[in-house]
Amino acid sequence: MKYPMSEYHAWSYIGKSKPKFDAHAKWSDVEQLIKSEVMLAQPVSPSETQSAWLTIPKTSTALSNFASRLLDSSEERHYQGRKGVEPAGAKGVYILQKPCIQANGNLLIVNDMTRQRRKDILDKGEHKGIVEADHIYPMLGGRNVKRWKIESNEYMIVPHTASEKYGIPELDLVRDAPLTHKWLSFYKKELFDSRVQNGKFFDAEKNPFYRLDNVGEYSFSRFKVLWKEQTGSMAAVVVGNYSESIPNHERKLFSDDKVIMVDSKILFLALNDMREAHFVCGVLNSPSVRKVIDGYAVSTNRGTDVLKYLAIPKFDSSNKIHTEIALKSVCLHQLHKRPEIPAHAVESEEAALDALVLKMVD
Structure with missing residues (x-):
């Protein structure tokens, strides 16, 4: 097995319904109901070949590069999940x-x-x-x-x-x-x-x-x-x-x-520090980090390994990017307490948060 696998095909149904296939169905009929996406696949931790696979669309070069930096096993891990x-x-x-x-x-x-x-x-x-x-x-x-x-x-x-x-x-x-x-x-x-x-x-x-x-x-x-x-x-x-x-x-x-x-x-x-909590939450909820986590964490078992594999830097209150990420998290928590806020306003704040996280990891 050589990593990353560059021809990993992820199959899914077309549309929301899940059609039932007869055991004798012809491929010409089945292929109209399913689709595939070519992914890059490799162990989420290069040093642990038995670790969960990280799968990312093959066309997402920027996301793949970001994931490599975010999951860098040589970086110290500062946070432990419980x-x-x-x-x-x-x-x-x-x-x-x-x-x-x-x-x-x-x-x-x-x-x-x-x-x-x-x-x-x-x-x-x-x-x-x-x-x-x-x-x-x-x-x-x-x-x-x-x-x-x-x-x-x-x-x-x-x-x-x-x-x-x-x-x-x-x-x-x-x-x-x-x-x-x-x-x-x-x-x-x-x-x-x-x-x-x-x-x-x-x-x-x-x-x-x-x-x-x-x-x-x-x-x-x-x-x-x-x-x-x-x-x-x-x-x-x-x-x-x-x-x-x-x-x-x-x-x-x-x-x-x-x-x-x-x-x-x-x-x-x-x-024990609210700003540090919002900093970590902001990183975890940022769109790019979510894509990486969703790429290796099974939807029915997102355990403590979520933090184990992420090289999140230790919060530094003197670091401007860290404090801005924390403030974006506070803002997004407040926005979600106001149901009248339109979805595009939330998406805009999340995009700004993502830009900060991408800059931090770069």
């Missing part, structure tokens, strides 16, 4: 319907059983109860996120802290949040069984029965760049705290402004 919180088979326990605040600041919660598949938890049914607000967080999943925009949100119970990534010790939870412990204990057997069967490295001797996977200090970062695991084209967005990012948020729901959790269908980059 996977969102994984309920390990118990999504219907941890994801909640909208809580109701009580007079004393506690929250009345009901879990969302429409998100559950595991039978023993389904048989147990939903559970309504009052808990402390400490471990209830706003949460975003794939259905809540679009490019440049948060459309809605959900809620999640996360009995962890930034320093207790394997879950708050049970005795500590009983002492500090007894109502939360009582509520979780309704599903104690089911949660324990699902941890044993689905959890990563779950230690029944050390970890509490309510432990979640993919939780760490990064989960509690104030700023995050999110992108959807499953999407037709790369779609990233910046979020800050609850009141900063969630449309139609109910500020009185929490006594303090909560960080936003993300579920396992979202990938994210944790950051």
Whole structure:
């Protein structure tokens, strides 16, 4: 195999419909319903021949040159993607319907059983109860996120802290949040069984029965760049705290402004600087970078490798191009909050953003 392959043909249907072909159909009939485009194809990482293939139209010489610079494996990688919180088979326990605040600041919660598949938890049914607000967080999943925009949100119970990534010790939870412990204990057997069967490295001797996977200090970062695991084209967005990012948020729901959790269908980059978050998001959402990402990332699995392969420079607040990219990202986030803004205005801003990213990578 020699790379790049210069005669890689990508086939697609003509039109939106997907016709059914009979096994005995003649080529003369089939060729009227499909088309092909000649692509260049090569491993996205030259040093990893088993890495995903990057495929780019053969006629797109400028894009191919840009991709080579953007994916340069000799450049240092400064950003690491993370996977969102994984309920390990118990999504219907941890994801909640909208809580109701009580007079004393506690929250009345009901879990969302429409998100559950595991039978023993389904048989147990939903559970309504009052808990402390400490471990209830706003949460975003794939259905809540679009490019440049948060459309809605959900809620999640996360009995962890930034320093207790394997879950708050049970005795500590009983002492500090007894109502939360009582509520979780309704599903104690089911949660324990699902941890044993689905959890990563779950230690029944050390970890509490309510432990979640993919939780760490990064989960509690104030700023995050999110992108959807499953999407037709790369779609990233910046979020800050609850009141900063969630449309139609109910500020009185929490006594303090909560960080936003993300579920396992979202990938994210944790950051402590808003400008840096907008810089990275601006790069990821720029049209040229999207074409490159779409050229190697499978639409149903845009994982942490999205950042692994991109040579995005470390944000430098003294670098004019970096700050301008960040400002364009802020502008595009604001534009998407105004439905009356015409599409051509957004396209114009994205074109200006793309020019900055092309200049930066050149």
